Amino acid sequence: MSTPVWILEFLTTFVFMEGVAWFSHKYIMHGFLWSLHKDHHKKDHKSWFERNDFFFVIYALVSAVFVVAWGEFGFAPGLAIAAGIFAYGFTYFMVHDIFIHQRFKIFRNANNRYAKGIRRAHKIHHKNINKEDGECFGMLWVPLKYFK
Numbered sequence: 001m002s003t004p005v006w007i008l009e010f011l012t013t014f015v016f017m018e019g020v021a022w023f024s025h026k027y028i029m030h031g032f033l034w035s036l037h038k039d040h041h042k043k044d045h046k047s048w049f050e051r052n053d054f055f056f057v058i059y060a061l062v063s064a065v066f067v068v069a070w071g072e073f074g075f076a077p078g079l080a081i082a083a084g085i086f087a088y089g090f091t092y093f094m095v096h097d098i099f100i101h102q103r104f105k106i107f108r109n110a111n112n113r114y115a116k117g118i119r120r121a122h123k124i125h126h127k128n129i130n131k132e133d134g135e136c137f138g139m140l141w142v143p144l145k146y147f148k
Contacts, residue, residue, distance in 0.1 A: 001076050009077045013084025014091075021092065029055065030132070041126060048103070059089050096122075 029037035029052075038044075040052035063085040070078025099107045099115070100122050 001080075006080045009080035010084045010087070013081045014088050017085060017088035021088070024055075056089065056093070059085060063089070 036051045063082045066078040066082035069075035
């Protein structure tokens with residue numbers, strides 16, 4: 001596979017994952033798997049880990065399936081797709097868990113328009129601690145009204 005095609009498949013997967021993350025958050029995490037996600041909204045434990053962290057495992061397994069499809073079954077775009085899923089997951093972890101929720105105390109002083117906007121939008125999302133009516137945004141897209 002040529003390098004430009006690989007890069008295109010990687011970038012397409014990365015951008016597509018924004019939609020997957022939005023959909024899974026709105027309809028799966030705030031839907032039938034609320035039991036895993038609710039501790040992210042209502043902290044009901046003393047552990048650093050949350051049941052919500054299990055979603056990282058689910059996405060890692062999907063990425064692994066594409067690696068296996070590439071390596072064992074010759075599915076040519078498998079590695080680019082797996083890398084795109086991994087890159088999105090890593091970026092999501094850095095933005096959501098480290099930057100927004102400060103699970104590690106770094107990036108605390110970031111104060112540009114993007115930082116303020118994404119924190120503001122996420123705060124709006126967390127105002128609702130219930131399963132229903134959770135306003136969901138992406139990591140890469142946030143309505144412009146939050147970038148004041």
